[in-house]
Amino acid sequence: MVLVDSKNLKSLMKQVLLLHNVDEIVAKTTVEGLVHASLRGVDSHGVRLFFHYLAGLKSGRLNPNPNFVFEQTSESTGILDADHTFGHAAGIKAMQLSIELAKKAGSAHIAVKNSSHCGALAYFALEACKHDMIGVAYTHATSRLKSANGQREFFGNNPICFTAPMKDEEPFCYDGANSVITFNEVRRYKDLGLELPYGVVADKYGNITTDPSQAEQLISIGDYKGFGLSMIVDILCGLLTGMPVGRDVSKMFGDEEVLKNKRYLGQFYSSYKIDSFISKESFKERLQNLANTLRNEPSLEGVSVMVPGDPEKKIEAKRAVEGIPMPKEDYKKFQNLANEFSLGESI
Amino acid sequence: MVLVDSKNLKSLMKQVLLLHNVDEIVAKTTVEGLVHASLRGVDSHGVRLFFHYLAGLKSGRLNPNPNFVFEQTSESTGILDADHTFGHAAGIKAMQLSIELAKKAGSAHIAVKNSSHCGALAYFALEACKHDMIGVAYTHATSRLKSANGQREFFGNNPICFTAPMKDEEPFCYDGANSVITFNEVRRYKDLGLELPYGVVADKYGNITTDPSQAEQLISIGDYKGFGLSMIVDILCGLLTGMPVGRDVSKMFGDEEVLKNKRYLGQFYSSYKIDSFISKESFKERLQNLANTLRNEPSLEGVSVMVPGDPEKKIEAKRAVEGIPMPKEDYKKFQNLANEFSLGESI
Structure with missing residues (x-):
């Protein structure tokens, strides 16, 4: 692993995007979102x-200069047509629109259509907290979750992110997909030669397996419950936006042909002004107290009770100082990019 | 089990409440909500x-004649003070208010304070679908879920309900709490002398057990994920309303003294007008197609892929005709009530 300074990395990525004629704000929000996730x-x-996004840009999947079209459909709702640009740029735009509407209407919801992969949702939902609002974000994704009772994947591992401001620290942030574990975790078990816990993955026939090399599908939290939550996200992101749903959601990865296809993804962003319900000072203080109480709960040996978002806050504090750890191969790829575009020893 | 006609049962319960000087609409909505859950x-x-509600009415926990105070705080938000009445009456009132606001504002959210137990959330959230809206409902509850990494219960088994109208059948309805299984299910395992699956309950020290007789705490779906979802519900229902949260949420059951205490519960109800995002006809048709597609997914042997709400729809079709199956003890209690108030052979 190489430790990379986040500012240098951000600067390099942004320059590369600009050299590919990506719009200034699209480039800025995309690299900010990526670094935000890595720092956390x-x-x-x-x-x-x-590198995946760069490939999508070159193949024509991603539109470097979108013509965002926003239609406000009521006091508290609107639709943003993202014109197939980077999902990060679309997400920040939509979240900002929902915050603006919520300032007047008390709450607001923006559905995004013709979008693409938007990375981790926390980047968007946390925007609302800067305005003393609760932020919520959803995106659907490629089919990866085994359906309850089914033989195969149906819904994506569709995440939900919920944020709320606190008195003395960065906001509360729950950002989670609906599988018990991720494929990254499955790979770790495989590399270590370990058996998986029972009930977290299924083989290609839909049967539960504990052998990581047989894992083809992820099982949802609470099986039919996580499956239901993923369907809810598909209803918000796919049906309210007119985008494909379920197994019709486009593939993210694949050969050159796949990378040429636009994603046709939808996202859904909400802001709730806290003052519309209760004094924001009292809310932030009580949420702070709740978090402090939780952290002091009696815990099992060797672990402690954490508030959603605590692990990310801890890592961010460390990485902001020490840098982002990066596999050598990735570091080399970034260096090659810097050389290709004569950007010098940027990272 | 005795099969009881739902209409007769509803009529008996309503008459009993009216004889206890419960407000007509409070009585009507409470018995409708209870029967709605039983039918499903x-x-x-x-x-x-x-019988629990009746005890709460007699003990002074539940207010038979509430003075509902509604404050609209913005175009799309409001607070309802339920004045410690039955949670069903407060929930229907709040859902109706959110629907009315959403008709104009596109979406709306009503936070309810000074409420009590409201039964199953589907009864409220389904109201929105009658107006071609998506309905969402949340309530917090007594501490029952083991906190992730913790030794003891912290959050309640706080449910989330999401409904959306469909073209050719009753609405989509996800109504789920965040535990893997319920205490009712634990009791069933105990009665059958069976071991529980691993990872669904913990003993009084917070250690996972498969012995149903040692089960004291429920484990959340995905452990820290369901725990996080329950915290989100507590933020909406407890912090936005000024009600207690976490282990401070009042106890539902207990001795006479406990039953005297008002619950100080909060609930949160949302309505989203579908036409604010996309044509409602197209939405309902696509949701219908999605449900049909899911039901035709290749399934594991002996089971079939279901849409959230399918089991409830199936049971409702049967019970609407055959009646609600009731344990003999409960049937006898209802008969005694009928005798006590000279209501004849009402059920």
């Missing part, structure tokens, strides 16, 4: 995706 | 609760 330890959704 | 097979939240 969400490496699967962090800077490693940059 | 959600017996834990159905008519068996009537």
Whole structure:
């Protein structure tokens, strides 16, 4: 692993995007979102995706200069057509629109259509907390979760993110998909030669397996419950937006042909002004107290009770100082990019 | 088991409440909500609760004639003070208010304070679908879920309900708490002398056990994920309303003294007008197609892939005709009530 300074990395990625004629704000929000995820330890959704996005840009999947079209449909709702640009740019735009509407209407919800992969949702939902609002974000994704009772994947591992401001620290942030574990975790078990716990993955026939090399499908939290939550996210992100749902959601990865296809993804972003319900000062103080109480709960040996978002806050504090740990191969790829575009020893 | 006609049962319960000087609409909505749950097979939240509510009415916990105070705080938000009446009456009132606001504002959210137990959430959230809206309902509850990494219960088994209208059948309805299984299910294992699956309950020290007689705490779906979802519900229902949260949420059951205490519960109800995002006809047709597709998914042997709400729809079709199955003891209690108030052979 190489430790990379987040500012240098951000600067390099942004320059590369600009040299590919990506719009200034689209480039800025995309690299900010990727670095945000990496700083918080969400490496699967962090800077490693940059190369995937670059490939999508070159193949024509991603639109470097979108013509965002926003239609406000009521006091508290609207639709944003993202024109097939980077999902990060669409998400920040939509979240900002929902915050603006919520300032007047008390709450607001923006459905995004013709979008693409948007990385980790926390980046968007946390925006609302800067305005003393609760932020919520959803995105659907490629079919990966085994359906309850079914033989095969149906819904994506569709995440839900919920944020709320606190008095003395960064906001509360729950950002979770609906599988028990991730494929990254499955790979770790495989590499270590370990058996998986029972009930977290299924083989290609839909049968539960504990052999990581047979894992083809992820099982949802609470099986039919996580499956239901993923369907809810598909209803919000796919049906309210007119985008494909279930097994019709486009593939993220694949050969050159796949990478040419636009994603046609939908996302859904909500803001709730806290003052519309209760004094924001009292809310933030009570949420702070609740978090403090939780952290002091009697815990099992060797572990402690944490508030959702605590692991990410801890990692962010460390990585902001020490840098983002990056596999050597990725570091080399970034260096090659810097050389290719004569950007010098940027990272 | 005795099969009881739902209309007769509803009529008996309503008459008993009216004879206790309960407001006409409060009585009507409470018995409708209880029967609604029983018809759908959600017996834990159905008519068996009537005796608990009656005890709460007699003890002074529940206010028979509430002075509902509604404050609209913005175009799309409001607070309802339920004045410690039956949670069903407060929930229907709040859902109706959110629907009215959403008709104009596109979406709306009503936080309810000073409420009590409201039974199953589907009864409220389904109201929105009658107006071609998505309905969402949340309530917090007494501490029952083991906290992730913790030794003891912290959050309640706080449910989330999400409904959406469909073209050719009753609405989509996900109504689920965040535990893997319920205490009712634990009791069933105990009665059958069976071991529980691993990872669904913990003993009084917070250690996982498969012995149903040692089960003291429920484990959340995905452990820290369901724990996080329950915290989100507590934020909406407890912090936005000024009600207690976590282990401070009042106890539902207990001795006479406990039953005297008002619950100080909060609930949160949302309505989203589908036409604010996409044509409602197209939405309902696509949701219908999605449900049909899911039901035709290749399934494991002996089971079939179901849409959330399918089991309840199936049971409701049967019970609407055959009646609600009731344990003999409960049937006798209802008969005694009928005799006590000279209501004849009402059920």
